[in-house]
Amino acid sequence: xxxxxxxxxxxxxxxxxxxxxxxxxxxxxxxxxxxxxxxxxxxxxxxxxxxxxxxxxxxxxxxxxxxxxxxxxxxxxxxxxxxxxxxxxxxxxxxxxxxxxxxxxxxxxxxxxxxxxxxxxxxxxxxxxxxxxxxxxxxxxxxxxxxxxxxxxxxxxxxxxxxxxxxxxxxxxxxxxxxxxxxxxxxxxxxxxxxxxxxxxxxxxxxxxxxxxxxxxxxxxxxxxxxxxxxxxxxxxxxxxxxxxxxxxxxxxxxxxxxxxxxxxxxxxxxxxxxxxxxxxxxxxxxxxxxxxxxxxxxxxxxxxxxxxxxxxxxxxxxxxxxxxxxxxxxxxxxxxxxxxxxxxxxxxxxxxxxxxxx
Numbered sequence: 001x002x003x004x005x006x007x008x009x010x011x012x013x014x015x016x017x018x019x020x021x022x023x024x025x026x027x028x029x030x031x032x033x034x035x036x037x038x039x040x041x042x043x044x045x046x047x048x049x050x051x052x053x054x055x056x057x058x059x060x061x062x063x064x065x066x067x068x069x070x071x072x073x074x075x076x077x078x079x080x081x082x083x084x085x086x087x088x089x090x091x092x093x094x095x096x097x098x099x100x101x102x103x104x105x106x107x108x109x110x111x112x113x114x115x116x117x118x119x120x121x122x123x124x125x126x127x128x129x130x131x132x133x134x135x136x137x138x139x140x141x142x143x144x145x146x147x148x149x150x151x152x153x154x155x156x157x158x159x160x161x162x163x164x165x166x167x168x169x170x171x172x173x174x175x176x177x178x179x180x181x182x183x184x185x186x187x188x189x190x191x192x193x194x195x196x197x198x199x200x201x202x203x204x205x206x207x208x209x210x211x212x213x214x215x216x217x218x219x220x221x222x223x224x225x226x227x228x229x230x231x232x233x234x235x236x237x238x239x240x241x242x243x244x245x246x247x248x249x250x251x252x253x254x255x256x257x258x259x260x261x262x263x264x265x266x267x268x269x270x271x272x273x274x275x276x277x278x279x280x281x282x283x284x285x286x287x288x289x290x291x292x293x294x295x296x297x298x299x300x301x302x303x304x305x306x307x308x309x310x311x312x313x314x315x316x317x318x319x320x321x322x323x324x325x326x327x328x329x330x331x332x333x334x335x336x337x338x339x340x341x342x343x344x345x346x347x348x349x350x351x352x353x354x355x356x357x358x359x
Contacts, residue, residue, distance in 0.1 A: 012203035019196035030185030037178045045171035051099040056160035058092035070133045115159040122152035214264035251282040
């Protein structure tokens with residue numbers, strides 16, 4: 001595909017837009033991930049802390065109500081405390097059931113299993129204490145509270161406390177993970193944004209430099225053609241028109257070496273074609289001058305030859321010249337007058353004739 005300036009600009013803007021889209025995508029993805037982590041931290045860590053902590057409060061309320069039942073002296077109060085204990089147990093179990101619906105780790109499941117094992121044991125002891133309290137057997141009830149009951153309630157309480165602490169740790173881990181993810185996403189966004197800026201600046205600099213250099217080169221070439229080469233041709237033409245055949249034109253322009261697949265490259269090719277035609281014109285001009293000199297030299301030589309022949313003819317026709325002698329030679333008197341002279345000019349002829357007579 002021919003990468004003209006339009007396509008180069010489109011590709012450059014597309015690259016910058018692609019990097020910008022990457023920045024946006026990374027940012028949106030990071031924000032979505034952090035949002036999911038925050039939701040997960042709220043639903044699976046913060047809310048469970050509330051659920052388990054409140055459930056632990058109801059456990060403590062239940063244990064206090066058992067002690068209050070032993071201390072109470074009248075049956076209505078005891079009955080009200082039993083009702084309250086049942087309500088505390090329901091509230092506690094409801095909160096723990098909500099907690100079980102969250103995403104639980106293996107450690108959480110293990111602690112819940114410990115609580116599920118400890119609570120029925122403590123509930124059975126609490127029922128015995130309540131029976132002893134109704135029977136006014138407070139000493140035995142208190143002994144059971146401070147003995148086996150205390151041990152069992154401690155197991156259940158410690159288990160719920162451990163669950164609260166575990167969820168605090170999980171929440172802290174989720175917070176740290178979100179901070180790490182934020183830092184990573186921030187670094188990626190900054191890196192991609194910087195890359196987008198640098199890429200945009202690089203592409204802009206490359207295109208500007210390429211087009212500026214090409215335009216500068218062609219402007220210099222055009223100025224050289226106008227100020228030097230065409231001026232030389234014009235001066236030589238004017239000199240020849242004035243009769244000076246020694247004038248010549250020197251073309252200094254050279255073919256451009258700039259190559260590109262865009263419009264500037266096409267313009268450079270057009271410049272090279274123009275330069276080639278100009279050089280051909282200059283060469284033809286030089287050849288024309290040389291031919292003109294040769295032609296004028298030949299004309300001059302012919303004119304000199306014709307002039308010399310014309311002068312000889314004029315001398316031949318003057319008195320005493322060959323034409324006058326010829327006329328006299330054909331005249332009878334002339335022939336008589338010139339014979340002695342002829343004999344004097346050719347004495348060898350007379351000797352030849354004498355020899356022939358002798359023989």
